[in-house]
Amino acid sequence: MVAAKICGLKTAESIAAAVEYRADFIGFNFFRKSPRFVEPAQAGALGRAVPGSVLKTGLLVDDDDARIASILGSCPLDLLQLHGSETPERVTAIRAKFGLPVMKVIKVRDAADIARAADYEAVADRLLFDAQPPAEMKNPLPGGNAVSFDWTLLQGFRSRLPWMLSGGLTAGNLAEAVRQSGAPAVDVASGVEDRPGEKNLSKIKDFLEAARSL
Numbered sequence: 101m102v103a104a105k106i107c108g109l110k111t112a113e114s115i116a117a118a119v120e121y122r123a124d125f126i127g128f129n130f131f132r133k134s135p136r137f138v139e140p141a142q143a144g145a146l147g148r149a150v151p152g153s154v155l156k157t158g159l160l161v162d163d164d165d166a167r168i169a170s171i172l173g174s175c176p177l178d179l180l181q182l183h184g185s186e187t188p189e190r191v192t193a194i195r196a197k198f199g200l201p202v203m204k205v206i207k208v209r210d211a212a213d214i215a216r217a218a219d220y221e222a223v224a225d226r227l228l229f230d231a232q233p234p235a236e237m238k239n240p241l242p243g244g245n246a247v248s249f250d251w252t253l254l255q256g257f258r259s260r261l262p263w264m265l266s267g268g269l270t271a272g273n274l275a276e277a278v279r280q281s282g283a284p285a286v287d288v289a290s291g292v293e294d295r296p297g298e299k300n301l302s303k304i305k306d307f308l309e310a311a312r313s314l
């Protein structure tokens with residue numbers, strides 16, 4: 101079994117499906133340009149249906165303290181996912197100011213990107229490896245692009261921090277992704293959707309059942 105996060109949830113039905121099929125994390129996306137964006141107040145209301153056993157994750161991209169404080173005022177969270185270009189110093193500052201665990205996202209194109217995880221080893225609580233959007237991709241978002249990277253780049257990766265694999269995952273490729281990478285946890289947004297931002301409850305079920313079967 102590998103732990104699983106379903107990211108970009110913004111409806112009661114999709115959250116209920118994630119909880120029913122035992123997601124370990126759910127993600128609220130606070131990046132306004134994303135098709136998965138959810139208003140913090142709405143996320144706060146939705147989050148009240150989430151049991152304490154499922155960690156509510158807030159997805160941020162280079163947000164300042166005022167915005168993070170505003171989000172947390174509307175939506176209690178268990179984990180902050182920093183998906184932008186936050187430096188180790190910025191991660192340290194956010195963690196200290198808000199008193200919440202931080203998952204730093206490392207965007208991967210090649211082996212040098214994996215090595216950059218070491219910069220956050222002493223300051224983050226978790227790591228998430230996501231694909232760097234390909235250079236030719238028109239108007240990519242910082243994440244949620246349904247793009248994967250070479251999972252073998254993570255072979256032999258060791259960290260004192262728990263880490264997740266992300267990027268282009270689906271119920272259909274999950275076993276191979278985990279076999280190649282050795283990931284102990286996985287994360288998905290597009291792979292459980294029919295269209296960007298529109299979650300498919302059966303795909304959520306299939307993804308979470310696939311994660312539990314490994």
Ligand SMILES: O=C(O)c1ccccc1NCC(=O)[C@H](O)[C@H](O)COP(=O)(O)O
Pocket residue numbers: 107108127129131134135136159161183230241242243244245246247266267268269287288289290291
């Ligand atoms: O999902 C988004 O729209 C998004 C937008 C901006 C920054 C991050 C975003 N998603 C972050 C996630 O954790 C996604 O689950 C991850 O990038 C994987 O996405 P996908 O390849 O679509 O499964």
